[in-house]
Amino acid sequence: MKRGLLIYNREDYGKNSWFANEFIKYASLYDMYIELVFTDEISLEIQNSSLSVDISGKEADKPTFAINRSRDSIIGKHFELMGCRVFNSSLVTEICNNKAKTHQIVNSKGIKSVKTLLCNKKYFKTNNVNLSYPIIIKSVDGHGGSEVYKLDNLEQLNKKVSELKREEFILQELCSNPGKDIRVFVLGSEIIAAVKRYSDESFKANFSLGGQSEKYNLNSVEEEVVRRIISILDFDFVGIDFILDNENRFLFNEIEDVVGTRTLYKHYDIDIVKMYLEHIQKNI
Incomplete structure (x- = not known):
């Protein structure tokens, strides 16, 4: 064995x-x-x-x-x-657990997201923030919707930056279709399934934070976007998350290295653990 x-x-x-x-x-x-x-x-x-x-x-x-x-x-x-x-490999872990690095590598391949600023408290100046409020602030290493906050004005921005534990963070414009996202589960180079997550009470749609979820079928354009991201790194098992613009088109959001599977098990008759073990068996 x-x-x-x-x-x-x-x-x-x-x-x-x-x-x-x-x-x-x-x-x-x-x-x-x-x-x-x-x-x-x-x-x-x-x-x-x-x-x-x-x-x-x-x-x-x-x-x-x-x-x-x-x-x-x-x-x-x-x-x-x-x-x-x-x-997953150490490279996938390093990049996908740093939102700034993830945006750099994915967006540099021509994949769209909302306007994003990569920031560091050491040299951050509020007069360099050319984003329209409300804006979103995220620590680079938060996960599961943690350390993500909506800010409505400059005063809130200054306060939240001072409270951040990490020096690195990102700022983003609030998408025009908040409270909804699509998670795509990927195993190796294969798209396993997708779910739509949504919340009527928060701009964050995370299932672990009380959001709702349902099956989601990717159209051909969306599938092509996912496959372009898959081609960037050698993934084993990840979740690729997208938010939506006002025409429900994909905007890249993040990649979960340690992706949760509750929505996958809830909506699909898929035993992802056995599929992952089979993937491991083929790659060792």
């Missing part, structure tokens, strides 16, 4: 234990053994020119692969340099 690690931080595991345990439950069907490991149990070590990993204080044998659900690209990179196949 091929041995793999499933890496989570404890907080995320607490919210997603069922999904995580499905990997462990079904791994043997694909000639694999998967061990759950928390980030606070992992010690990345470098001695002379040798890289190794301690788990719970003991040196661990090198696994064949790791499923990195920690959002930590340093952990992923360490395992890759030890010769392990990591799902």
